Amino acid sequence: MNSFAGFVIKEFKQIYRDKRTLTVLFGMPIIMLVLFGFAIRNEVTNAQIGILDLSKDEVTRTLIQKLEASSSFQIQAYLESYEEVEGLFRQGNIKEVVVFESDFKEKLIRDNKADIQIITDATDPNLANLVQSYTSNIIRDYVKELNETGEVQKAGLNPQVRMMYNPELRSVNLFVPGLIAVILMLISALMTSISITREKELGNMEILLVSPLKPYHIIIGKVLPYLVLSVVNVVTILVLARFVFQVPFQGSYFLFFTEAILFILTALALGVFISSAANNQQTAMMVSLAGLLLPTVLLSGFIFPVDSMPVPLQIVSHAIPAKWFLIIVRSIMLKGSEFILIWKETAILAGITFFFIALSLKNFKVRLQ
Amino acid sequence: MRTIKFLLRKEFLQIFRNRAMLPILFVMPIIQLLVLSFAATYELKEVDFALIDMDQSHLSRELTAKFQASGYFKLELETFDPSEAQESMNAGNVKMILRIPPDFENNLSSGKQADLQLIIDAVDGSTAGLIQSYSSSILNDLNASKLAELNIETPSPQIQQAKTINVIPQNWYNPDLDYITYMVPGILVVLVSMIGVFLSGMNIVREYEIGTIEQLNVTPIQKYQFMIGKLLPFWVIGMFDLLIGLALARFGFQIPFLGSLTTILVVAGIYLIVLQSLGLLISTLTHTQQQAMFIAWFIMVIFILMGGLFTPIESMPQWAQNLTLANPIAYFIKIMRMVLLKGAGWKEIQFMVYALAAMGSGLLLISINRYKKTTS
Numbered sequence: 049m050n051s052f053a054g055f056v057i058k059e060f061k062q063i064y065r066d067k068r069t070l071t072v073l074f075g076m077p078i079i080m081l082v083l084f085g086f087a088i089r090n091e092v093t094n095a096q097i098g099i100l101d102l103s104k105d106e107v108t109r110t111l112i113q114k115l116e117a118s119s120s121f122q123i124q125a126y127l128e129s130y131e132e133v134e135g136l137f138r139q140g141n142i143k144e145v146v147v148f149e150s151d152f153k154e155k156l157i158r159d160n161k162a163d164i165q166i167i168t169d170a171t172d173p174n175l176a177n178l179v180q181s182y183t184s185n186i187i188r189d190y191v192k193e194l195n196e197t198g199e200v201q202k203a204g205l206n207p208q209v210r211m212m213y214n215p216e217l218r219s220v221n222l223f224v225p226g227l228i229a230v231i232l233m234l235i236s237a238l239m240t241s242i243s244i245t246r247e248k249e250l251g252n253m254e255i256l257l258v259s260p261l262k263p264y265h266i267i268i269g270k271v272l273p274y275l276v277l278s279v280v281n282v283v284t285i286l287v288l289a290r291f292v293f294q295v296p297f298q299g300s301y302f303l304f305f306t307e308a309i310l311f312i313l314t315a316l317a318l319g320v321f322i323s324s325a326a327n328n329q330q331t332a333m334m335v336s337l338a339g340l341l342l343p344t345v346l347l348s349g350f351i352f353p354v355d356s357m358p359v360p361l362q363i364v365s366h367a368i369p370a371k372w373f374l375i376i377v378r379s380i381m382l383k384g385s386e387f388i389l390i391w392k393e394t395a396i397l398a399g400i401t402f403f404f405i406a407l408s409l410k411n412f413k414v415r416l417q
Numbered sequence: 418m419r420t421i422k423f424l425l426r427k428e429f430l431q432i433f434r435n436r437a438m439l440p441i442l443f444v445m446p447i448i449q450l451l452v453l454s455f456a457a458t459y460e461l462k463e464v465d466f467a468l469i470d471m472d473q474s475h476l477s478r479e480l481t482a483k484f485q486a487s488g489y490f491k492l493e494l495e496t497f498d499p500s501e502a503q504e505s506m507n508a509g510n511v512k513m514i515l516r517i518p519p520d521f522e523n524n525l526s527s528g529k530q531a532d533l534q535l536i537i538d539a540v541d542g543s544t545a546g547l548i549q550s551y552s553s554s555i556l557n558d559l560n561a562s563k564l565a566e567l568n569i570e571t572p573s574p575q576i577q578q579a580k581t582i583n584v585i586p587q588n589w590y591n592p593d594l595d596y597i598t599y600m601v602p603g604i605l606v607v608l609v610s611m612i613g614v615f616l617s618g619m620n621i622v623r624e625y626e627i628g629t630i631e632q633l634n635v636t637p638i639q640k641y642q643f644m645i646g647k648l649l650p651f652w653v654i655g656m657f658d659l660l661i662g663l664a665l666a667r668f669g670f671q672i673p674f675l676g677s678l679t680t681i682l683v684v685a686g687i688y689l690i691v692l693q694s695l696g697l698l699i700s701t702l703t704h705t706q707q708q709a710m711f712i713a714w715f716i717m718v719i720f721i722l723m724g725g726l727f728t729p730i731e732s733m734p735q736w737a738q739n740l741t742l743a744n745p746i747a748y749f750i751k752i753m754r755m756v757l758l759k760g761a762g763w764k765e766i767q768f769m770v771y772a773l774a775a776m777g778s779g780l781l782l783i784s785i786n787r788y789k790k791t792t793s
Contacts, residue, residue, distance in 0.1 A: 083737070
């Protein structure tokens with residue numbers, strides 16, 4: 049036991065001595081949260097649009113003013129003809145051109161009907177969709193105003209929409225749990241896998257193996273410092289999220305930390321597993337990168353909803369630990385769920401963890417070659 | 418020249434000798450391109466919803482049928498107990514609750530407002546927004562047709578006078594709003610970048626860590642020869658991967674190639690040098706592969722997330738948009754999308770290419786300068 053304590057202390061020293069990496073380790077969650085909190089969002093603000101007004105009368109002027117007044121748009125160009133649209137779009141800054149047909153006002157008065165064409169640059173379909181629906185909303189409101197003077201249309205369906213759990217639809221509420229998962233994967237899995245393969249690559253593994261330490265001692269000693277680091281990072285993110293970004297936290301902190309530690313163990317187990325398979329740091333790193341980070345970002349529902357994926361990928365996503373962790377954390381933070389509601393996800397996560405721990409213990413070779 | 422030739426041979430031998438590396442270099446990018454392109458979509462598939470129909474009328478059933486027929490909604494739970502529906506949402510089984518109060522049909526046919534309630538699970542804000550906009554368009558359609566029916570029965574001159582402005586949407590370059598078309602060029606950029614930054618950068622720090630750098634330092638190899646020997650192999654591999662990726666995009670995903678392929682390849686060549694120099698710089702600043710790796714990864718995550726790949730750069734606040742001016746990934750993603758999807762030519766992208774070239778030469782100079790042929 050004494051030699052084990054010594055080994056653990058050596059590992060801690062080795063990591064905490066490297067100030068550069070430590071700075072990054074602690075600075076990273078902060079920078080990422082700030083970037084995510086302020087910069088990365090799906091809402092559209094100040095989209096640059098162009099106007100092609102073939103009519104130039106009072107009605108179109110009012111509508112243009114309404115578009116300009118909205119915080120979603122910024123009118124960047126006034127066009128004279130259709131031919132200019134192509135060039136503008138190609139430059140890439142203008143996302144939408146609103147076209148008013150000629151004699152707009154006359155048509156509206158005479159036929160009660162006029163056309164507006166909304167041309168979007170749909171290379172980004174999501175953005176195109178959003179700007180288009182914002183514009184239509186502004187136009188619809190205007191039409192309502194026009195008609196209200198005549199006291200029309202009281203009757204009709206009147207849907208009342210209530211957004212549960214996240215009434216302001218803030219992206220940061222959604223991203224924080226995902227961010228915790230990504231950072232934990234990064235620290236726990238990547239760093240462990242590299243630090244173990246490093247011993248192999250530098251030839252120190254022989255020394256460790258002939259020492260009286262048992263293989264599981266070596267693994268635990270390697271993993272422990274990163275466990276501590278990860279927990280500190282979870283706390284940092286949580287504090288920032290609560291107090292800087294006012295992300296709600298409805299559930300129990302105890303439950304949250306228990307689940308977080310379970311996920312850290314999963315990530316550590318993955319790291320150990322990768323290191324038992326890889327022979328040098330470069331391989332370990334590329335495998336963790338391609339096999340862990342990208343799936344954690346893309347297949348877990350962090351940014352893109354799992355429900356939107358094709359069925360085969362949804363099946364694949366079941367094998368991604370981060371997916372289950374995300375469901376758990378979102379439920380705890382935003383919905384205030386009790387353990388009863390998330391025991392299934394927890395059980396799956398625990399299962400994955402045990403599977404990888406068992407696999408890596410089996411794979412961890414006591415002999416070289 | 419001969420020195421470089423031998424160096425290159427040594428590097429290539431070293432790369433291809435590592436059996437574990439080969440699938441990572443050539444198979445993994447393809448798998449990722451396939452998997453990630455399909456995964457990265459905001460498109461809404463069937464949403465499970467719960468129905469609380471207190472009215473049980475003709476109209477309420479018609480409304481429910483409309484929702485189900487739209488292809489976006491699937492009835493998962495029908496109940497009269499609001500708390501049961503709420504629990505189901507808490508457990509994550511339904512994403513929306515549609516609640517129709519009693520007298521719904523009566524209200525509508527007697528010309529009053531007919532209220533109904535939509536409760537949406539907004540944990541994922543963008544999905545919630547989509548659910549809302551799809552359901553309101555269903556409701557609007559139904560509303561219009563019901564009001565028209567009402568008008569025929571009890572004609573009211575006022576309603577016929579209502580002015581309408583028709584909105585005619587037109588989506589250029591991607592009329593079907595197909596997300597894959599948009600994502601594939603961006604994901605290609607990310608895959609190529611990883612090879613650029615991680616592999617070439619790690620290479621030098623590895624020589625340090627293992628100690629072989631001293632052997633290289635005592636040889637008469639010049640600094641620039643050494644750098645070329647380190648950079649060129651992964652440049653070639655990166656370009657090769659890009660070509661495979663482009664072929665897959667063209668023939669597998671049917672991405673339109675409106676612009677010229679040569680432009681893309683030239684820009685990609687410059688871009689790879691930028692990222693490789695970045696990797697080199699990182700490896701001259703660090704002492705172990707773990708450090709280098711970690712810093713490189715950190716920078717890459719920020720570059721990718723701020724690169725406009727997943728969330729539009731236009732949505733960021735101004736200061737963050739200014740930061741992207743220093744982000745090579747943002748430039749290349751934008752160039753790829755503009756050239757491939759919109760057919761932009763040299764005229765539209767030249768300034769971005771200049772920026773990339775400036776970054777590349779700057780980074781390369783700094784890192785060659787920092788690499789000393791002496792050990793301290």
